[in-house]
Amino acid sequence: MNLICNLFSSIFPSLEGDGSQREREQTIDSSMRFAVLGLIKGSVFWLLVASLLGLIVSVKLHSPTYLAEYGWLTYGKAYPAFWNALVYGWLFNAGLACVAWIIARLGGRPSGNSAVLAISTGAWNLAVIIGLFGIFKGDQNPYRMLEFPTYAAPFLFAAFIGLGIWILLAFKARAYRSSFASQWYALAGVFCFVWIYTVAQVMIFCMPAQGVFQSVIAAWFGGNLLGLVVAPFAFATIYYLIPKALGQHIVGYRQSGIAFWSWILFSSAAGLASLVNGPFPAWIASVGVVASFGLFLPLSVFTMQFLSSLFSSFSKIWDTLSVRYVFYAVVAFIVATVLTILGALREVQEMTQFSQYNDGVRYLFLVGFAGMAFTGMVYYILPRLLNKELPNPSLADLQFWVQGLGIFLVTVSLVYGGWAHGALLNGSDADTIAILKSTDTYLFLTTIGSVMFAIGNFAYAVSFVWILLSPRTEKEQSADLIEPAPELEYTHS
Amino acid sequence: MQDDQEQPHLPGVDASKASDESVLRVHAQLRRKRIEGSPVAFFTAAALIIVFVFAWFYQRRYFAEYDSTSVLADRQHIAAMEAYKNRPKEPEGPIVYDGSKIYAQQCVACHQGQGQGLPGAFPPLAGSEWVTGAPEISIKVLLHGLGGEIQVKGNTYNGAMPAFGAVLNDAEIAAVISHIRGSWDNGAGEVTEEQVATIRADIGSRGAWTAAELAEYF
Numbered sequence: 085m086n087l088i089c090n091l092f093s094s095i096f097p098s099l100e101g102d103g104s105q106r107e108r109e110q111t112i113d114s115s116m117r118f119a120v121l122g123l124i125k126g127s128v129f130w131l132l133v134a135s136l137l138g139l140i141v142s143v144k145l146h147s148p149t150y151l152a153e154y155g156w157l158t159y160g161k162a163y164p165a166f167w168n169a170l171v172y173g174w175l176f177n178a179g180l181a182c183v184a185w186i187i188a189r190l191g192g193r194p195s196g197n198s199a200v201l202a203i204s205t206g207a208w209n210l211a212v213i214i215g216l217f218g219i220f221k222g223d224q225n226p227y228r229m230l231e232f233p234t235y236a237a238p239f240l241f242a243a244f245i246g247l248g249i250w251i252l253l254a255f256k257a258r259a260y261r262s263s264f265a266s267q268w269y270a271l272a273g274v275f276c277f278v279w280i281y282t283v284a285q286v287m288i289f290c291m292p293a294q295g296v297f298q299s300v301i302a303a304w305f306g307g308n309l310l311g312l313v314v315a316p317f318a319f320a321t322i323y324y325l326i327p328k329a330l331g332q333h334i335v336g337y338r339q340s341g342i343a344f345w346s347w348i349l350f351s352s353a354a355g356l357a358s359l360v361n362g363p364f365p366a367w368i369a370s371v372g373v374v375a376s377f378g379l380f381l382p383l384s385v386f387t388m389q390f391l392s393s394l395f396s397s398f399s400k401i402w403d404t405l406s407v408r409y410v411f412y413a414v415v416a417f418i419v420a421t422v423l424t425i426l427g428a429l430r431e432v433q434e435m436t437q438f439s440q441y442n443d444g445v446r447y448l449f450l451v452g453f454a455g456m457a458f459t460g461m462v463y464y465i466l467p468r469l470l471n472k473e474l475p476n477p478s479l480a481d482l483q484f485w486v487q488g489l490g491i492f493l494v495t496v497s498l499v500y501g502g503w504a505h506g507a508l509l510n511g512s513d514a515d516t517i518a519i520l521k522s523t524d525t526y527l528f529l530t531t532i533g534s535v536m537f538a539i540g541n542f543a544y545a546v547s548f549v550w551i552l553l554s555p556r557t558e559k560e561q562s563a564d565l566i567e568p569a570p571e572l573e574y575t576h577s
Numbered sequence: 578m579q580d581d582q583e584q585p586h587l588p589g590v591d592a593s594k595a596s597d598e599s600v601l602r603v604h605a606q607l608r609r610k611r612i613e614g615s616p617v618a619f620f621t622a623a624a625l626i627i628v629f630v631f632a633w634f635y636q637r638r639y640f641a642e643y644d645s646t647s648v649l650a651d652r653q654h655i656a657a658m659e660a661y662k663n664r665p666k667e668p669e670g671p672i673v674y675d676g677s678k679i680y681a682q683q684c685v686a687c688h689q690g691q692g693q694g695l696p697g698a699f700p701p702l703a704g705s706e707w708v709t710g711a712p713e714i715s716i717k718v719l720l721h722g723l724g725g726e727i728q729v730k731g732n733t734y735n736g737a738m739p740a741f742g743a744v745l746n747d748a749e750i751a752a753v754i755s756h757i758r759g760s761w762d763n764g765a766g767e768v769t770e771e772q773v774a775t776i777r778a779d780i781g782s783r784g785a786w787t788a789a790e791l792a793e794y795f
Binding site for chain 2: 109189190192260262263264265324327328329330331332333334335336337338339340341342366367369370373374377378380381383384385388389392404405406407430463464467473474475476477480565566567568569570571572573574
C-alpha cells in the first residue's frame with residue numbers, strides 16, 4: 085500500500101512550500117515538478133533502451149551471427165536505432181529537463197504553464213517511439229540522424245515547438261533582468277534545433293534539393309545536431325553547476341561572449357568536413373575543415389574557464405557527486421573536440437574515413453560530454469524536486485566509475501582501433517577481410533565497454549526508481565531538507 | 578581549510594553553494610569588469626591568431642582547387658617551366674607545316690571548306706585560273722593581299738583580300754599555297770619555301786595588288 089502511495093505521489097507530487105526559508109525556490113520547483121520529472125523519466129527509459137541497442141550493435145560487429153534470426157534487428161536497423169534513441173530519446177529528454185529547470189531557477193519565477201511542458205514531453209516521447217518503430221519496420225531514411233521516417237518528423241517537430249515555447253516563455257517571465265551564459269546556451273539550443281530541423285526536413289524530404297546537395301545538407305544537419313543543440317544544452321548545465329555546486333564563479337567569464345559566438349559560428353559549418361573526398365566541390369569540404377579548426381578558439385576559452393574554475397576548488401570535485409560528472413564531461417569535451425579538429429584534416433581523414441574512428445569521437449562527445457553533464461545535473465535536481473535524500477549514494481558512486489570507465493573503454497577502442505584499421509587499409513595489400521579480422525580485439529573491447537556502460541545505466545535507473553519510490557523519512561517530512569544557499573561572493577582576482 | 582570543518586552535507590544531496598540570484602549578479606559584474614593580465618584573455622587572443630593563420634593557409638591551398646583562375650594559372654606556369662626545363666636538347670628533325678591546318682585557321686572563313694567561295698562576295702579557289710596558274714600569283718596575293726575587281730571563272734568579285742606576309746612565315750605560306758594548289762582537283766604543283774623567300778625579298782614592302790597587275794603572269 086505504501087508503495088502504491090509513493091508511486092502515486094511521485095507521479096502527481098504535491099509538495100507545497102511549507103513556509104521555510106527557501107520558499108521562493110521551492111515554489112519554482114513545485115510549479116514544474118511534474119513536467120521536469122516526466123522529462124527525467126523519459127530520459128532514463130531511453131537511456132536503458134539505447135544502452136541495450138548499443139550492446140547489440142557492438143556485439144554484432146565481431147559476431148555477425150548474433151541475433152541474426154531477427155530480421156527487424158539487423159545491423160542496418162539496430163545501428164541507426166541506437167544513435168537515434170541515444171540522441172532524441174536520452175539526450176534530448178535529459179538536456180531539456182536540465183535546461184528547463186535552469187531557466188526557471190535563474191528566472192526566479194514559478195512556471196505558470198508547466199502543463200505545456202508536460203504535454204510536449206509526452207508528445208516528444210511518442211514521436212521517438214513512432215520513429216524507432218519506423219526504423220525497425222524498415223521505413224528509415226538514409227541520412228545520418230535523420231533516420232526517423234518522414235511520418236514521425238511532424239510529431240517530433242510539433243512536440244519540440246511546445247518544449248521550446250515553454251523555455252522561451254519561462255525566460256521571458258524572468259524576474260532578474262541580467263542573463264547568464266546558461267540561459268544563452270539554452271535559448272541557442274532551442275532556436276538552432278528548430279532552424280536545422282526545418283531546413284533538413286524541407287530540403288531533403290519535402291522539397292528535395294537536387295542531387296548531391298542533399299548529402300551536403302545531411303552532413304550539415306548531422307554536425308549541427310551535436311554542435312548546436314546537444315552541446316549548448318550541456319554547456320548550459322556546466323556553466324550552471326560550477327558556481328552552484330562549487331561556490332566558485334566562472335574564471336575568465338568576460339570571454340564567454342567570444343566563446344559563445346565563435347562556437348555557434350564555427351560549429352554550424354564544422355559538419356561539412358565529413359564530405360572530404362566525396363563528389364563535391366573541394367571548397368565545401370574545405371569550409372568544413374577550416375570551421376572545424378576554428379573550434380580551437382572556443383575550445384581554448386572553454387578549457388581555460390571550466391578547468392580553472394574546477395581546479396580552484398579541486399578538493400571538492402570528488403566529494404560532490406554532480407561536479408564529479410561535470411569534471412568528467414569537461415575532460416571528455418576537450419578530448420572529443422581535439423579529436424574532431426584533428427580528424428577533420430584531409431590527411432587524417434584519408435586514414436580514418438572508412439573506420440570506426442568517427443563513431444568513437446561522436447560517442448565521446450555525446451555520451452562522455454553531454455550525457456555525463458546531464459547526469460550530474462539530474463543528480464543535483466532530483467533531491468530538490470522530490471525533497472528526498474539519495475537513498476544510496478554509493479550506488480551513484482558505483483555508477484559514476486562504471487559509466488566513466490565504460491565510456492573511456494569504448495572511446496579508446498573505437499578511436500585507436502579505427503585509426504589502426506584505416507592505417508592497415510591504406511598501408512598494406514592484405515585481404516580486406518583479413519584486415520577487418522585483425523581489428524576484432526578492439527571490437528571486443530568496445531563490447532566490454534558497452535557492457536560496463538549498460539551496468540552503470542542500470543545502476544542509474546535503480547537509483548532513480550529508488551528515490552522516486554522510497555518513503556519520506558521523518559526529517560524529510562517534517563522540514564525542508566535543502567538548506568538555503570549562501571550568496572556567491574564577488575572576488576576580484 | 579575551513580571547509581573541512583564544516584558539517585558534512587546530506588548523503589546524496591549536493592549542497593547549494595550559491596543562490597541563483599547571486600550567480601546572476603556576480604557574473605554580470607564579472608562581464609563588466611576588465612581584469613588586467615587575465616590568462617584567459619591572453620590564450621583567447623593566441624587561439625584567435627592561430628585559427629586565422631591556419632584558415633588563411635588552408636584556404637590558399639584548397640578553396641581554389643577546382644574553380645579559381647589564379648591558382649590554376651600558377652600551376653600552369655609551374656608546369657610550363659618544368660616542361661621547358663625538360664625539353665629535348667637536340668631538335669627532332671625539320672619542322673613540317675601542315676597546310677590544311679593553316680587553311681582551316683586563316684582561309685576557311687571566306688573561301689569555305691571546299692574552296693568554293695561565297696557567290697558575289699568571295700571568289701572560289703577550287704578550279705580558279707588564278708590558283709592553278711603560275712605560283713607567283715598566289716605567293717604575291719598571300720604576301721600583300723588583293724584589292725579591287727577580279728574576274729574568277731567568269732564571275733566578277735569586288736573585295737579585299739588581307740595580306741598575310743606579316744602573319745605567316747615563308748614556310749607557312751608555302752605550305753598553305755601548296756595545300757590550296759593540290760586540293761579540290763586543282764592539280765597544280767607545290768610551292769617551296771625558297772620561292773616564297775625570293776619573291777618576298779624581290780618585292781620589299783608595298784600595298785595590296787590589283788587583278789590587272791597580276792594578270793601579266795598568266
